[in-house]
Amino acid sequence: MNSGIGDKFQKETKYSRFSLGKGGLDWRNQPDLYKKYPNSKKIKLDSQKNLLKDSLDNVLKNRRSIRNFSEKPVTKDQLSILLWASTGIQREEHGYAFRTAPSAGALYPIETYIVVNKVKNVPNGIYHYLIKDHTLEELKTGDFGDDITHAALEQKMCKYASIVFIWTSVFNRSKWKYGERAYRYIYLDAGHIAENLALASTSLGLGSCQIAALYDDEVNELIGVDGTKESVIYMSVVGNLEKNSKE
Ligand SMILES: Cc1cc2nc3c(=O)[nH]c(=O)nc-3n(C[C@H](O)[C@H](O)[C@H](O)COP(=O)(O)O)c2cc1C
DSSP: OOHHHHHHHHTTTOOOOOTTOOOOOOOOGGGSSSSOEEEEEEEEEOOOOOOSSSOOHHHHHHHHHHHOSSOOOHHHHHHHHHHHHHHOOEETTTTTEEESSSOOOOOOEEEEEEEEEBBBBSSSEEEEEGGGGTEEEEEESSSOHHHHHHHHHOOOOOHHSSSSEEHHHHTTTHHHHHHGGHHHHHHHHHOOOOOOOHHHHHHTTTTEEEOOOSOOHHHHHHHHHHHSSEEEEEEEEEEBBBOOOOO
């Protein structure tokens, strides 16, 4: 098999005893850990975090990819829990906020956007999750179920799910420390967040499915990111289960 860009990347981003740089970090130019939309309309989410009652044992036994959903909307409290569980702030130590999912160097390169198709008391639209304040920032209102479906290779679950989670990476947050090796960590970080979301969804009796089959630039355009400094890398859908739903 020919060696392609992936093989080259894997090879050229290896650590070895001889390749690790000795230079310190440029603390004055550390990228901001939180993206904000200062002029956006805000929707404050409830800070209650005790809705995940199911045992980890049950959740691990029951999680599976769900691609068909009922008409029933997800509630605002459930949305709040899903956002917190996937990537919310979980503790502060020495003035530094740590989150529910681990992150290489605690640099947290992943941003969360959601397409709301059907959530009680939240208008349909596209929002950014302002992690620091556990708040939604409204980017645009309206129905975007068809647009996100087209951008995800026509995967209809994006229209019928209550919520589509879109995770982007702000690459410099990690590249500032890890250079090109950051890409390895960024994808791992996104995986942790997605699994947290999947487990939290199962615990709430909801279904979820990860999505990586997507037209990157179409998703980027929909949420208004440039695709270079910041780009979509992963998505998930969440919704209520159909009766007798297994898939
Ligand atoms: C990185 C990744 C990307 C995926 N992308 C898609 C996708 O685009 N569409 C889809 O229907 N399922 C997608 N899935 C779900 C997998 O198909 C699913 O996890 C797998 O078949 C195992 O089934 P289970 O999740 O029910 O255990 C993805 C899963 C992962 C981890």
